[in-house]
Amino acid sequence: MKINELILLLGLVILFSAAMTVSTKNDKQSMLVKTKDFGTTGDGLKVQAFVLKNSQGVEIEIIEFGAIVRRIVAPDQNGKMHDIALGYDDLAAYEKDPYYFGATIGRVANRIGTAAVTINDSVYNLAKNTLPDFGPNHLHGGLKGFNKVVWSGKSFEEDDLVGVKLTYLSADGEEGYPGNLSCEVVYTLNEANELGIQYRATSDKVTIVNFTHHSYFNLAGAGNATVLDQLVQINAEKYTPADEELIPTGEIKQLDGSAVDFRKQRSIGSRLAEMASAKYTGYDLNYVLPSSGKGQLVLAATALDPVSGLGLEVWTTQPCVHFYTGNFLDDVAGKEDKIYTKYGAFCFEPQGYPDAPNKANFQSIELKPGQTYKQRIVYKLLTN
Numbered sequence: 001m002k003i004n005e006l007i008l009l010l011g012l013v014i015l016f017s018a019a020m021t022v023s024t025k026n027d028k029q030s031m032l033v034k035t036k037d038f039g040t041t042g043d044g045l046k047v048q049a050f051v052l053k054n055s056q057g058v059e060i061e062i063i064e065f066g067a068i069v070r071r072i073v074a075p076d077q078n079g080k081m082h083d084i085a086l087g088y089d090d091l092a093a094y095e096k097d098p099y100y101f102g103a104t105i106g107r108v109a110n111r112i113g114t115a116a117v118t119i120n121d122s123v124y125n126l127a128k129n130t131l132p133d134f135g136p137n138h139l140h141g142g143l144k145g146f147n148k149v150v151w152s153g154k155s156f157e158e159d160d161l162v163g164v165k166l167t168y169l170s171a172d173g174e175e176g177y178p179g180n181l182s183c184e185v186v187y188t189l190n191e192a193n194e195l196g197i198q199y200r201a202t203s204d205k206v207t208i209v210n211f212t213h214h215s216y217f218n219l220a221g222a223g224n225a226t227v228l229d230q231l232v233q234i235n236a237e238k239y240t241p242a243d244e245e246l247i248p249t250g251e252i253k254q255l256d257g258s259a260v261d262f263r264k265q266r267s268i269g270s271r272l273a274e275m276a277s278a279k280y281t282g283y284d285l286n287y288v289l290p291s292s293g294k295g296q297l298v299l300a301a302t303a304l305d306p307v308s309g310l311g312l313e314v315w316t317t318q319p320c321v322h323f324y325t326g327n328f329l330d331d332v333a334g335k336e337d338k339i340y341t342k343y344g345a346f347c348f349e350p351q352g353y354p355d356a357p358n359k360a361n362f363q364s365i366e367l368k369p370g371q372t373y374k375q376r377i378v379y380k381l382l383t384n
Contacts, residue, residue: 025233030055031191032164033155038063039091045150047091050164052189054058057081058381060189061341065094067166069215071335074193074381077309084310086216086345088224089335095148099332100214103147104185105140107170107177108353109212110286110322110367112138113247117357119178119366124174133279135245142175146215151185163188163196170356172205177204179367181186194383201373209373210352210365216326216345217312219305223338227325227346228269231304234262234323236287238364240353244279250359252288260285265302268325268346282327282343286320286354297376301348309384316350317376321361323348350377 027266031054036048049070052060061071072085087101088094094101096268115128115138127142140147151166163186170181181203188196199211218227237255255261259274268283291298300321304311314321315365326345332340352361367373 001146010163023364024273025052031157031160031162031189033157033164035155038065041065041067041150042093042095045111046335047150048153048159050153050155050187052162052164052187054162054189054191054193056191056193057161058189058193060187060195062153062164062166062187063091063094064073064151064166065091065151066102066149067151067153067168069102069195069213072195072215072217072379072381074310075383077383080308082219082221082308082310083335084217084219084222086218086332086340087335093333097147099216099329100140101216103214104151104166105209105214105349105351106146106183106209106211107141107175107181108138108208108210109140109349109351110210111245111247112155113245113355113358117208118258119208119357122178124176124178130245134196135247137245137247144175146170146211159186161190161196168357177207179203181207181209195379195381197371197377199375201367202369202371204369206232206366206368208357208365209367210356211319211373211375212322212349212351213367213377214347214349215379216340216347218345219303219310219312220308222345223334223336223340224307226269226341226343227305228272228343229267229306230346231265231306232262232268232301232323232346233303234287234301234321235267235299236289236321237263238288239287240320242263242285244277246284248286248353248355248359248362250361252274252361257358262301262323267306269343280327282323282325283346284327286322286351288320288353289316289318291319295374297378300350303346303348304384306384311384313378313380314350314384315378317374318350318352320353321348321350348379
């Protein structure tokens with residue numbers, strides 16, 4: 001090889017190596033996590049916000065208060081960005097929030113009938129926080145559940161994702177529950193536009209644990225009318241019917257083509273009139289997934305806004321998913337002066353069986369010392 005050809009070849013190698021280095025740096029820089037102040041609680045505790053961002057412009061904002069997802073910003077099929085998660089502009093509003101916008105729910109999600117459980121022959125009385133309309137029952141962890149406490153957050157960056165780990169110690173007796181419960185929630189965002197959630201918990205006493213996530217989604221953008229025309233499919237063959245206080249009856253019933261059946265994709269509002277009851281109209285129902293109890297990550301549900309083209313897949317290791325259609329939203333003042341109306345969003349809440357401690361035939365949510373509670377949820381954002 002001539003000397004000038006060798007020099008040219010070496011030059012090309014150097015240029016290629018430099019290009020690869022720049023590309024690698026740009027790839028890493030495209031995934032970002034930023035931290036900012038989000039205010040101070042009424043008790044004087046400072047709260048931070050963490051903003052996760054990928055190269056496609058997807059942004060997830062998480063605050064330490066309630067381990068809450070405050071914003072989910074994603075592009076539609078035309079590249080227009082939408083914040084699809086309901087929420088508030090300031091911390092004071094979250095402290096007063098009765099709707100659980102974007103919150104981590106615990107110790108136990110959903111309802112516990114009569115607000116009492118028996119563990120190892122001992123009766124534990126929990127807060128009766130569903131009064132007056134829905135009876136003397138316990139809801140979403142009590143008067144001050146995990147959605148109303150300040151978690152400790154720490155951000156991290158890896159090659160293929162960014163995230164934040166939030167921790168909280170729920171003391172023995174908090175909201176009536178036994179055991180010191182060490183809790184961890186890890187949120188991640190990757191380049192596949194997946195919001196990952198991983199739960200872990202351990203206890204020094206036998207207790208009950210059933211975490212879930214409570215984002216309200218509107219795939220047309222938060223505050224943009226109702227979700228009644230958005231399309232939903234739930235990959236479940238069975239559900240758990242509930243009484244007028246929304247407490248499961250204990251039956252695990254086969255879906256039969258009635259208004260609660262979403263095995264085939266259809267609009268949320270297509271059979272809403274059939275869901276009328278003495279106390280509410282809409283969906284607020286627990287579905288049993290085919291992999292119930294196996295701990296596998298499965299596709300639980302999908303949703304699509306036919307106008308924006310924004311879609312959502314819900315994957316989980318949990319045995320059930322609760323579907324709720326914002327039945328109790330009542331002209332709520334939300335972010336950026338938006339008003340959230342009845343049916344202005346839907347929730348997919350992957351979780352264990354509701355009221356499991358009081359239903360012998362439901363899969364247990366008991367956690368013993370030496371065991372680790374582990375569950376995952378993935379909300380995958382799609383464009384049609």
